[in-house]
Amino acid sequence: MAIKSLINGNSIDVASAQDRGLQYGDGLFETIAIENEFLLCWDEHIERLQLGCGRLKIPIPSEEKLIEEAQSLTSHIERGVIKIIVTRGQGGRGYALPLNVKTTRLISLYPWPEYSFENPGNGIKVRLCSYRYGHNPTLAGIKHLNRLEQVMARSEWTDTTIAEGIVLDNEENVIEGTMSNIFYIKDNTLHTPELSACGINGIIRQKVIALAAELSLEVRIDKISLKRLMDADEAFMCNSIIGIWPIILLGEKLLEVGEKTTRIKILLQKYNFISELS
Amino acid sequence: MAIKSLINGNSIDVASAQDRGLQYGDGLFETIAIENEFLLCWDEHIERLQLGCGRLKIPIPSEEKLIEEAQSLTSHIERGVIKIIVTRGQGGRGYALPLNVKTTRLISLYPWPEYSFENPGNGIKVRLCSYRYGHNPTLAGIKHLNRLEQVMARSEWTDTTIAEGIVLDNEENVIEGTMSNIFYIKDNTLHTPELSACGINGIIRQKVIALAAELSLEVRIDKISLKRLMDADEAFMCNSIIGIWPIILLGEKLLEVGEKTTRIKILLQKYNFISELS
Numbered sequence: 299m300a301i302k303s304l305i306n307g308n309s310i311d312v313a314s315a316q317d318r319g320l321q322y323g324d325g326l327f328e329t330i331a332i333e334n335e336f337l338l339c340w341d342e343h344i345e346r347l348q349l350g351c352g353r354l355k356i357p358i359p360s361e362e363k364l365i366e367e368a369q370s371l372t373s374h375i376e377r378g379v380i381k382i383i384v385t386r387g388q389g390g391r392g393y394a395l396p397l398n399v400k401t402t403r404l405i406s407l408y409p410w411p412e413y414s415f416e417n418p419g420n421g422i423k424v425r426l427c428s429y430r431y432g433h434n435p436t437l438a439g440i441k442h443l444n445r446l447e448q449v450m451a452r453s454e455w456t457d458t459t460i461a462e463g464i465v466l467d468n469e470e471n472v473i474e475g476t477m478s479n480i481f482y483i484k485d486n487t488l489h490t491p492e493l494s495a496c497g498i499n500g501i502i503r504q505k506v507i508a509l510a511a512e513l514s515l516e517v518r519i520d521k522i523s524l525k526r527l528m529d530a531d532e533a534f535m536c537n538s539i540i541g542i543w544p545i546i547l548l549g550e551k552l553l554e555v556g557e558k559t560t561r562i563k564i565l566l567q568k569y570n571f572i573s574e575l576s
Numbered sequence: 577m578a579i580k581s582l583i584n585g586n587s588i589d590v591a592s593a594q595d596r597g598l599q600y601g602d603g604l605f606e607t608i609a610i611e612n613e614f615l616l617c618w619d620e621h622i623e624r625l626q627l628g629c630g631r632l633k634i635p636i637p638s639e640e641k642l643i644e645e646a647q648s649l650t651s652h653i654e655r656g657v658i659k660i661i662v663t664r665g666q667g668g669r670g671y672a673l674p675l676n677v678k679t680t681r682l683i684s685l686y687p688w689p690e691y692s693f694e695n696p697g698n699g700i701k702v703r704l705c706s707y708r709y710g711h712n713p714t715l716a717g718i719k720h721l722n723r724l725e726q727v728m729a730r731s732e733w734t735d736t737t738i739a740e741g742i743v744l745d746n747e748e749n750v751i752e753g754t755m756s757n758i759f760y761i762k763d764n765t766l767h768t769p770e771l772s773a774c775g776i777n778g779i780i781r782q783k784v785i786a787l788a789a790e791l792s793l794e795v796r797i798d799k800i801s802l803k804r805l806m807d808a809d810e811a812f813m814c815n816s817i818i819g820i821w822p823i824i825l826l827g828e829k830l831l832e833v834g835e836k837t838t839r840i841k842i843l844l845q846k847y848n849f850i851s852e853l854s
Contacts, residue, residue: 299667
């Protein structure tokens with residue numbers, strides 16, 4: 299659980315039971331890696347948070363306060379996770395938006411998750427989930443608090459040797475993992491699903507796409523069928539905390555930790571986008 | 577806001593900021609009308625809550641505790657609303673389900689909402705929302721805490737003379753309102769959308785369907801296009817709090833408070849399914 303939390307700057311770990319975050323999931327979040335007190339990709343996380351606020355019509359919280367509060371939690375922290383939650387606060391009659399919104403800022407420090415330290419180097423086993431993500435173009439891409447779909451997909455397995463599950467949408471397109479984005483490489487092209495109808499536009503996803511040219515890789519972002527994914531030369535999952543996890547078992551298909559995947563990871567580390575230990 | 581709340585039986589109105597209800601919307605709720613201390617359709621609400629727990633793999637909370645706690649809030653309450661929230665509690669690594677789930681029960685008493693008292697008798701104006709509900713068969717029907725879709729649809733208007741908005745799904749089928757189910761009557765048949773892909777299977781919706789035969793009305797539950805709805809003789813919205821609100825303006829179409837709608841309302845009141853004043 300959280301090591302320490304700040305709610306609107308106060309050192310408490312309880313929120314009003316009437317907060318719309320609890321009542322409706324009416325808010326957004328960001329999960330940020332800390333390495334040697336440094337918040338990796340801070341600007342990008344705040345930018346996505348602001349984009350999400352715009353989409354949900356939530357007033358954008360003060361970035362100054364967010365960074366001040368986050369940094370107050372990260373001093374002397376070598377490795378950890380900061381999670382920021384911003385909700386529409388209390389009030390409103392039913393679903394209607396309150397007239398005067400006072401957003402709630404919840405910033406929590408967590409220990410680094412206990413993922414196997416072998417995942418980044420040796421690769422991971424990934425299952426294919428039976429859950430299907432629904433289409434919600436208004437909510438797609440942003441990191442909102444309605445995460446029951448991820449909870450349901452993640453509830454499908456308890457085998458601890460399976461590190462992640464791949465989820466398709468209800469038109470049978472590959473979308474992402476339960477907590478990470480997916481890429482695959484075929485020949486000299488990096489492929490990742492387009493996320494206009496569902497999925498989260500991950501910060502590391504954005505970085506991988508932006509850095510592809512530097513590695514002389516073409517990028518193709520479109521609808522991806524399971525058949526196409528299964529024809530991959532290499533594949534990996536990514537997010538801000540795990541960095542890059544190469545896939546070595548994708549459903550029934552065996553893969554190897556790919557050379558191009560490794561080069562992508564090294565480049566992300568060089569730019570301090572992901573942890574040195576990822 | 578809430579007049580009084582109980583969290584796991586304790587008279588407080590704050591929840592752990594780490595509760596999965598806030599973190600992921602990982603829970604369910606029920607909204608129950610109180611009339612002269614009596615909780616209308618209690619059994620049906622608890623049954624749907626239990627169905628939802630099954631669907632989300634949340635342990636079913638003790639009904640004894642729920643009724644005891646709810647009744648402790650309703651004594652001397654002539655008219656009000658009880659909202660029950662049940663979450664998966666704290667814990668779990670990310671989206672993964674906790675090994676030992678301790679659910680959170682939040683029971684809050686609210687004053688009766690300030691809807692216009694003319695709505696049940698004179699009927700309401702209803703708009704057509706541009707938001708479209710996504711398809712999530714696993715989550716359809718149950719009253720879970722991921723309610724951003726309703727918040728987004730409800731955010732489309734502030735005109736207080738518009739009492740409700742009708743929302744279609746992303747295949748252009750009529751689904752329901754932002755907070756209520758919809759029925760229309762054509763000739764001698766009562767029509768309401770089938771909700772296998774999205775929407776909430778409202779308690780009053782279930783009651784209306786069950787009572788139709790008593791009023792010699794046929795019932796047809798299927799996919800309904802906007803065109804079909806617009807050809808209605810009568811139409812109404814319903815939920816546990818509002819009871820029955822006849823529709824007198826549906827987008828651009830004028831309707832009258834229908835005789836069959838009124839008979840349905842009177843029958844629901846006779847059986848104490850909705851408030852006398854609805």
